[in-house]
Amino acid sequence: MPIRPDLPPEPDFGAPLDPAHPSPDTLRLLALRRSTPVAALVEPGPSAQDLDAILRLGMRVPDHRKLEPWRVLIIEGDARIKLGEIFAAAHSLRDPDAPEAKLADAMRLPLRAPVILCVISSPNHHDPKKTPVWEQQLSAGAVCQNILIASQAMDWAGVWITEDAAYDSHVHAALGMSGHEQIAGFIYLGTARENPMERQRPTVSTKATRWTG
Numbered sequence: 487m488p489i490r491p492d493l494p495p496e497p498d499f500g501a502p503l504d505p506a507h508p509s510p511d512t513l514r515l516l517a518l519r520r521s522t523p524v525a526a527l528v529e530p531g532p533s534a535q536d537l538d539a540i541l542r543l544g545m546r547v548p549d550h551r552k553l554e555p556w557r558v559l560i561i562e563g564d565a566r567i568k569l570g571e572i573f574a575a576a577h578s579l580r581d582p583d584a585p586e587a588k589l590a591d592a593m594r595l596p597l598r599a600p601v602i603l604c605v606i607s608s609p610n611h612h613d614p615k616k617t618p619v620w621e622q623q624l625s626a627g628a629v630c631q632n633i634l635i636a637s638q639a640m641d642w643a644g645v646w647i648t649e650d651a652a653y654d655s656h657v658h659a660a661l662g663m664s665g666h667e668q669i670a671g672f673i674y675l676g677t678a679r680e681n682p683m684e685r686q687r688p689t690v691s692t693k694a695t696r697w698t699g
């Protein structure tokens with residue numbers, strides 16, 4: 487059963503907050519967390535109340551100069567069918583010779599999970615103090631990961647994917663994106679019909695080395 491969010495109220499602006507939060511549960515989640523392959527996601531998906539909590543937590547990310555350089559489209563129910571039509575049209579524009587079966591596959595992509603959160607990187611290029619666009623894009627990535635962690639902490643399975651659609655200008659236009667926006671990820675959320683297996687992980691000692699000058 488999904489864990490019903492019982493979140494503290496949003497702190498008032500300027501309220502003092504704890505600098506650290508000792509939390510064995512969080513450590514355990516991070517130590518064992520695993521995305522679920524999209525093909526293994528089924529109904530049910532997070533409720534509207536769950537999504538409110540997931541998005542509130544998801545957007546609580548580092549954000550240089552508080553530009554909020556991201557936004558999220560919640561795509562569920564029949565909207566997934568419309569998204570599938572957009573994916574199929576985009577596929578056929580990319581590959582006019584694509585057989586019907588490929589277009590049908592593209593049409594079904596959004597139906598793989600009950601809920602899709604499309605995280606859009608929306609950097610502010612006119613920031614007078616010029617927060618680098620790269621930093622703004624990183625903040626959008628942080629939203630994706632926070633969404634994944636918050637969802638999994640609420641007992642929902644999920645995966646962050648992009649696939650061709652995320653880079654397709656027809657998809658961008660159909661989703662109402664501006665020219666400067668990019669899709670940071672489609673976060674597919676639902677219930678896992680089978681447990682994911684551990685994947686290969688990096689060896690910390692080779693990826694992190696002590697710099698001594």
Ligand SMILES: Cc1cc2nc3c(=O)[nH]c(=O)nc-3n(C[C@H](O)[C@H](O)[C@H](O)COP(=O)(O)O)c2cc1C
Nearest residue numbers: 519520521522523645646647648649650670671685
């Ligand atoms: C930006 C981004 C895009 C990704 N796009 C895809 C994708 O299109 N297809 C795919 O199978 N996995 C994709 N992945 C990888 C999945 O998220 C993958 O299942 C995940 O990295 C598994 O790691 P985890 O179990 O530690 O979450 C993407 C990951 C990132 C960060």
